[in-house]
Structure formats: structure tokens, C-alpha cells
Amino acid sequence: MIEFNGVHKVYDNGKKALDDVNIRIEKGEFVFIVGKSGAGKSTFLKLIMHEESPTVGEVIVNDFRLSKLRRRQEPMLRRTMGIVFQDFRLIQTMNVFDNVAFAMRVVGAKNREIHKRVPYVLQLVGLQDKMKSYPKELSGGEQQRVSLARALVNNPSLIIADEPTGNIDPTMSMEIMQLLVEINRLGTTVLVVTHAQALVDAFQKRTIQIKDGRVESDTPEGGVPA
Amino acid sequence: MRNFGYLLREGFRSVWKNRLMAAASIIVLTACILITGLAALVFINVNYVFEQVAHQNVVVVWLQRDVTDADIEAVGDELNAMSNVSGVEFLSKEEILDRYAKEMGSEELYEALKEDNPMQDSYIVTFYDLSLFEQTLDDIRDLPQTESIEAQTKLADQLSQLRNILMIAGAVVVVLLVLVSLFIISNTIKLTVYSRRLEIGIMKAVGATNFFIRTPFVVEGAVIGLLSALVAYLVTWLAYDRVMMLFGGEVIGMGLLSFQSMWWIVLLAYLAGGVLTGMVGSAISMGRYLKDEGGDPTL
Incomplete structure (x- = not known):
């Protein structure tokens, strides 16, 4: 669950990024965040990840009241979310299995759990046969699926995908999106930041449009009003 | 701490992966430990000779x-x-x-x-x-x-003055060398941090604690310190015995301390100094990194 209450964000250099944003995203929703670059999408994500703090207003993510969050609790917040990046961010010296297992190791999972969970998640994204492959041997779409598996492996209640299809071709993009929808169907909240209009149109999910730091439109049935 | 084995392995792996940088800092740190150690050994011997003189005075x-x-x-x-x-x-x-x-x-x-x-x-x-x-x-x-x-008041006076000067000079040298060592180590670690910033970003993104992120680097620093201490110890041993042979084990008729009588003190001091310097040096540079980059997983 994500809640923005009267959130303003002005950066130290005076740049106004968000202007009175009020949003409520329930658990289990699938939401597109759209908008031109510079509209405030990145700031919106950074606030959710507690990488930036609002100048005014309140952000609540998965029951964490972020204005009250101590530095030591930040890792705990991050464990409730999985992040998928546009550029995949895979570690080139690790194979697929280790890239995914890495996310479990750093939060202190036992080896036994890792060896049970990682193959399961890789199967979920259709990469069970590529566990021993290295990132450079994979296509862009496959790499993004590894990155998705890594985001999923710690069983987060929220998946944030920041331009997940930005670096891959259209057919692969469709596959990734279908995976995200499938993950959402299993109960995980999914937030997809994108400017790929075709995807937004194809999936008919709640779409929040941000423009000049404000919520320009919020359509539950999908699409962006003309 | 069930993860400690993993963190330890990561630290060792990193030394090997960055072996060129690691070797460079081991050389510099070895030199620092050596100079400090040899200065200390000279001082200990001078002191020892003074004591004997004092007994004969x-x-x-x-x-x-x-x-x-x-x-x-x-x-x-x-x-x-x-x-x-x-x-x-x-x-x-x-x-x-x-x-x-x-x-x-x-x-x-x-x-x-x-x-x-x-x-x-x-x-x-x-x-x-x-x-x-x-x-x-x-x-x-x-x-x-x-x-x-x-x-013989004058002799006693001169001897104790000489000892004071030696002690102050020694302390200054040691402090300078410790600072140099910390600087060298923290720079090496800074480079390995830089080369692994993607990994660190991912670790932050999936919710690794700062302790977890920091530990492999601290281990890396400790390993560099440990190896430097061992190399410095071997060189000290050889150099000391060589010098003892030259002097025939005595100066102005006073006996000098044999390496055998204090090898374990030297070894312990070197190991403690090296490992501590390594750990503190890397903690410094890690602390700075984690603070500067904050919790930014998108870096």
C-alpha cells in the first residue's frame, strides 16, 4: 500500500519536482505511472524508496511512515519492495543463479532456502534452463527477466519497475509485461513507470499521469485522457 | 552470525580480484610497518643499553x-x-x-x-x-x-636527554606512518568500492544492512593488513639478525636484545598494527561512501 498525502518536493537547487501530490495505491493493484521525462516520475519513485524525503507532506509505504523512518530501518523498508531497473543491473561476473541468489544472501537467507527458492523463481520467469548462463550470454529480454526474478526472490509485497522495457525490443517487452501482470495476479502490488504508450494502451490498468509535478490524471480503467 | 562465512569469503575474493591494487597497498603498508617496527626495535635496544649503563653508573x-x-x-x-x-x-x-x-x-x-x-x-x-x-x-x-x-651527573644527564629525543622522534615518525598507512588503505578500498558500486547499489536496493555491505570491505582491509604484517615480520627478522651479526650482539660493550627473545612480541605487534590499520582504513572509506551516496539504490 502506497499513500501520498499533500506531498511537495523542492530540491536544494530550487527545482520544483512534485507539487501537492495525493495518491493512494491499494495492496494488490497494478498501476502504470506515465509522464514525460522531467515530469516528476523519478522523484515519485525516489520518495517511495526513501531515497529522497518530501519537503512537505507524508509518504506511507507498506506501513512504513517514511518521514519517521530511521536510517537503520531503511533496509527493512527496502525488503518489502523489489525493484526492476531499465538497465537490468546484473552483476556480469555472476551467473544467473548467483545474481538472483545474491539478493537472498544479502538479506541473510540460509543456503538451503536459497537453493529451494531461486530455481522456483527462475522457473516463474521461464529461465530455469539458463541458471548457469552469464548475463552477457543472454538477450536483453532474458536479462530483464533475471532482474525481475531478483526483484521477486525475497517475496516483496511491492514490485517497482522503472522503465522495464526501455532497453528491450517490443515483443520481449510484451513478455515482460505479461510476467508483471502474472506476478500481480498472484497478489503482489506492481508499479510500472513507463512512457511506452503502446503498453499502457494494451493492458488497460489503472494509469496515473504526472505532468509538471502534479497528478494530471488518474484513470482506474486505464489509458490517458486526451 | 550465519552469514559471516559468506562475508569473509567475499572479502578474500575481493583482495584476489583487485590483486594489483592490493599488492601495491601491501608493499606500501609493509614499508610503513617495517619502518615503525625497526624504529621501535632500535628504541627498545637503546633503552636496554641505557639500563645497563645506568646499572654500571x-x-x-x-x-x-x-x-x-x-x-x-x-x-x-x-x-x-x-x-x-x-x-x-x-x-x-x-x-x-x-x-x-x-x-x-x-x-x-x-x-x-x-x-x-x-x-x-x-x-x-x-x-x-x-x-x-x-x-x-x-x-x-x-x-x-x-x-x-x-x-657522574653529566653522563646520566646526557643519556637521559638522548633517550627523550629518540622517544619524541620515534613517536612523530610512528604517528606520520600510521596516517600514511590509513590514507593508503582507505584509497585502495575506495577503488574497490568504486569498482563494485553496482553490487553495492543492488545490495542497498534489496535491503542489505550497512553492516552487511561494509563487512567484506573491512575484511579486505584486514587481509591486506595481515599480509603486510607477515611480510614485514619476515623482513624484520632477517634484517635484525643481520644487524646483530654485524654488531656482534653488542654496542659500547653493552649487550643487545636477541630477536629470539622477543619474536612473538614483534609478530603480535605487527599483526595487530597491520590488521587494525587495514580495518580502520577501509571502515573510513566505506563510511564516507555509504554516507555520501546515502541509500541510493539507483546509483
Whole structure:
């Protein structure tokens, strides 16, 4: 669950990024965040990840009241979310299995759990046969699926995908999106930041449009009003 | 801590992955430990020689001519009670006369002067600490039964001054070298942090604690420190034995400490110094990184 209450964000250099944003995203929703670059999408994500703090207003993510969050609790917040990046961010010296297992190791999972969970998640994204492959041997779409598996492996209640299809071709993009929808169907909240209009149109999910730091439109049935 | 094995492995792996940088910092750190260690060993030996000199730098306390046996005993007790006095030996005027006569080769002299002995009873005293020489002499002078004191004040003075200068110079060198070492280590770690910033970003993104992120780098620093300490130890051992051989184990007639008598102290000090420097150096650079980059997983 994500809640923005009267959130303003002005950066130290005076740049106004968000202007009175009020949003409520329930658990289990699938939401597109759209908008031109510079509209405030990145700031919106950074606030959710507690990488930036609002100048005014309140952000609540998965029951964490972020204005009250101590530095030591930040890792705990991050464990409730999985992040998928546009550029995949895979570690080139690790194979697929280790890239995914890495996310479990750093939060202190036992080896036994890792060896049970990682193959399961890789199967979920259709990469069970590529566990021993290295990132450079994979296509862009496959790499993004590894990155998705890594985001999923710690069983987060929220998946944030920041331009997940930005670096891959259209057919692969469709596959990734279908995976995200499938993950959402299993109960995980999914937030997809994108400017790929075709995807937004194809999936008919709640779409929040941000423009000049404000919520320009919020359509539950999908699409962006003309 | 079930993850500690993993974190330890990661640290070692990182040393190997960045072995060129690691080798460079091991060389520099080894040099720092070596210089510090050798300076310390020189100082310890100088100190050791001083102590021996101090023991040989005897002070003769002449007692008044009319002292009674009870007085003599009282002075002896007083001298023994002084904290800086390491040895007290009584020399009666008869003994002195006897020695004098023997030196002259004339037994008659002893017989002739025995009844009206011109010598004085005396105590031969040695000190522990030459820097307290004057002070202790004053204390002895204050004893009512003493008449005069014979002492080489100047030698004691010079020796203790020399030691002070050595000590200050040594401390300055050590502090400088520790700073240099910390700088070198933290720079090496900064480079490995830089080369692994993607990994660190991912770790932050999936919720690794700062402790978890920091530990492999601290281990890496410790490994570099450990290896440097071992290399420095071997070089010290060889160099020390070589120098001892050149000197024949002594300087100005005073014995020097053998490496065998203190090898474990040297080894422990090197290991502690190296590992600690490594860990602190990497903690510094890691702390700065985690603070500057904050919790930014999108970096």
C-alpha cells in the first residue's frame, strides 16, 4: 500500500519536482505511472524508496511512515519492495543463479532456502534452463527477466519497475509485461513507470499521469485522457 | 552470525580480484610497518643499553667519619627504601684500606693505618632510572649521615636527554606512518568500492544492512593488513639478525636484545598494527561512501 498525502518536493537547487501530490495505491493493484521525462516520475519513485524525503507532506509505504523512518530501518523498508531497473543491473561476473541468489544472501537467507527458492523463481520467469548462463550470454529480454526474478526472490509485497522495457525490443517487452501482470495476479502490488504508450494502451490498468509535478490524471480503467 | 562465512569469503575474493591494487597497498603498508617496527626495535635496544649503563653508573655515598654501626645500618635501610635505587652495597673503611694497601703492594701500610683509618665508610649505589638521577641524589644528600657523594651527573644527564629525543622522534615518525598507512588503505578500498558500486547499489536496493555491505570491505582491509604484517615480520627478522651479526650482539660493550627473545612480541605487534590499520582504513572509506551516496539504490 502506497499513500501520498499533500506531498511537495523542492530540491536544494530550487527545482520544483512534485507539487501537492495525493495518491493512494491499494495492496494488490497494478498501476502504470506515465509522464514525460522531467515530469516528476523519478522523484515519485525516489520518495517511495526513501531515497529522497518530501519537503512537505507524508509518504506511507507498506506501513512504513517514511518521514519517521530511521536510517537503520531503511533496509527493512527496502525488503518489502523489489525493484526492476531499465538497465537490468546484473552483476556480469555472476551467473544467473548467483545474481538472483545474491539478493537472498544479502538479506541473510540460509543456503538451503536459497537453493529451494531461486530455481522456483527462475522457473516463474521461464529461465530455469539458463541458471548457469552469464548475463552477457543472454538477450536483453532474458536479462530483464533475471532482474525481475531478483526483484521477486525475497517475496516483496511491492514490485517497482522503472522503465522495464526501455532497453528491450517490443515483443520481449510484451513478455515482460505479461510476467508483471502474472506476478500481480498472484497478489503482489506492481508499479510500472513507463512512457511506452503502446503498453499502457494494451493492458488497460489503472494509469496515473504526472505532468509538471502534479497528478494530471488518474484513470482506474486505464489509458490517458486526451 | 550465519552469514559471516559468506562475508569473509567475499572479502578474500575481493583482495584476489583487485590483486594489483592490493599488492601495491601491501608493499606500501609493509614499508610503513617495517619502518615503525625497526624504529621501535632500535628504541627498545637503546633503552636496554641505557639500563645497563645506568646499572654500571655507580654512585659512591661517603659517610661521615664518626658514624656508628647503627647509623650505617640506618643509611642502608634508607637507601634501600628509595624507589629509584636498584642496588646498594656497603664498603667499610677497613675493606677500602685493605684494597688500597693491596693495590700498593704493602701489607705494612694496612697494619700502620688500621688503628687510625683515614678512609671513610661508604655505600655503592646504582639507580634504575637515569632521568631521576638528580632528584635521587638530592634525597641521598638529605640523609644526615652522608658527607659527600661521588657521581657522574653529566653522563646520566646526557643519556637521559638522548633517550627523550629518540622517544619524541620515534613517536612523530610512528604517528606520520600510521596516517600514511590509513590514507593508503582507505584509497585502495575506495577503488574497490568504486569498482563494485553496482553490487553495492543492488545490495542497498534489496535491503542489505550497512553492516552487511561494509563487512567484506573491512575484511579486505584486514587481509591486506595481515599480509603486510607477515611480510614485514619476515623482513624484520632477517634484517635484525643481520644487524646483530654485524654488531656482534653488542654496542659500547653493552649487550643487545636477541630477536629470539622477543619474536612473538614483534609478530603480535605487527599483526595487530597491520590488521587494525587495514580495518580502520577501509571502515573510513566505506563510511564516507555509504554516507555520501546515502541509500541510493539507483546509483
